[in-house]
Amino acid sequence: MSLEQELLVRPLTARVNLAAPQDLRAYEASGGYVALRKALKELSPADVQSRVKDSNLRGRGGAGFPTGVKWGLVPMGADAGVKYLVCNADEMEPGTFKDRLLMEGAPHQLVEAMIVAAYAIGATTGYIFLRGEYVLAAERLNKALAEARAAGLLGKNILGTGWDYDCFVHTGAGRYICGEETALINSLEGRRANPRAKPPFPQIAGAWGRPTVVNNVESLCNIAPIIVNGADWFKGLSQGKSKDGGTKLYGVSGRARRTGVYELPIGTSAREILEEHGGGMKDGYRLKCWLPGGASTDFLMPEHLDLAMDFDTIAKAGSRMGTGLLTVVDHTQNMVSVVRNLEEFFARESCGWCTPCRDGLPWSVKMLRALEDRRGHADDLVELERLTRLLGPGRTFCAHAPGAMEPLQSALKFFRAEFEAGVSPTATRVDAVQDLAQTGVLDAKVA
């Protein structure tokens, strides 16, 4: 298949080359910046917005909010003043490693997206908010931005149209909470990354009090292909596997044979992702359960593998698709330890702004450690369940604590016996798990 044909099937990754990403010339030779030229010369910002809206592209950062609708909330018109476009490239959700691939392997795709999207919403400046550890991505994005600037695709009087817009890479210095949309804006402004109250929503009053759109890397990388190939082409990419359109970067990590990222039609089943593309579990390991898309999603079981991996289907099954990268938990893992690891992460990364999160998460860790060490109290299970409610949606400023409760509540639901085993004063931790294995609690259906 030629690159041209491949781009129609795998628009996000067909160009990806980690060893030597395309420079401006190679990118343009493969159809790059065609969307930008088309948008600037043939389409109004409203036209670009409506094409994206028609495509029903849903945000790939985890929440699945329609990108076109998000853009539609931005005030437009000649008197709208300064506006910002921010790319959320702060990829830090445990188990997620897709945006790195796009930025390291095809940096010009994101740069073009940052210009086309800015045109659509009338942004005056763009920032790619990149986590500080993505050193190679920063280097490659900066090089791509410089090439675009030198070619008149970015900066003053873009392509001779009189439109001025520039875009910069802003690198962070740690802290998971920076990925939360409003915390990210505070961090961009040079403040502590505490989330902000909503409303006002960033589209009305975001960075420096100005209208601001924050979009994920993968979401943005879909924009140029939609402009070139149209909304109907995008909808067709899912091949009827989902009512959503497009491809999705799926992936597998944990003890699977071929861990990695694969671009597939959105709505591909989790079983196909794990078994065909991920090669199934490694020899000697059986699937115990899985996280569909990051640490802040509810565990699903082997019997859920045939579900379509899209936002609505996974939500109906009681979890969230999140970032769409599967983390597989094998049968040798004790779920109390797994959840302890997850909650240690969330406790450490709480920004400390509101009480339920700041105090509740370390409390959960304390109980989980006790249960893991087989010195748990019978009331700990009651207390952990209470925390899943007290730290749940609506109780905290942002989604950090509610997200942290998702794996905990689902582990308590599916693996309660393992938590109860932590209360027993007689069995060792290993014994407890082995006993459970013999009673069939750990039975896994997938090799």
Added chain:
Amino acid sequence: MSTSDTVIKLAELTGKAAAKAQPPFVLTDAERHEIEHEVAHYPDGRAASIGALKIIQKHRGWVPDGALEPVAALLGIGAAELEGVATFYSLIFRKPVGRHVIKVCDSISCFLTGYEDVKAALQKTLGIGYGQTTADGRFTLLPICCLGACDKGPTLMIDDDLHGDVVPQNVAALLENYK
């Protein structure tokens, strides 16, 4: 009275001047130039606060107390505000670190693939725990959020280099590349 003056005065009062006094902090031209370049990307100076702290850290390995006031002045914000930012972000170091900083991913995919054994091997080889620096000033050991390379777990970073599929047996050899 500036913050640094206050620190010195208090140190004199408590009779610890000789022990506590650090050489006065002076921003180099290179640091000033880089910070000003960073500021130019934003509508105000504050926005460059994290970038400015990273510039100081790049040149000096860490961010000494004395840096806060001159950097804050350059950005047009208060030194206390800058300190609030400096202490919030985990990759801004407020104490001296080793020549090489090891960041061990302790998130879920690396947990499932055995990072705890890698961490134990590192601690045994180096004789230090998280947050500590070896006596020869060569390595500092820190935990870090998911490094976004979960398909290659367990992962770690040494300085700006990402290492995947790390096994405990290879830890000592890996460290040999960092003198």
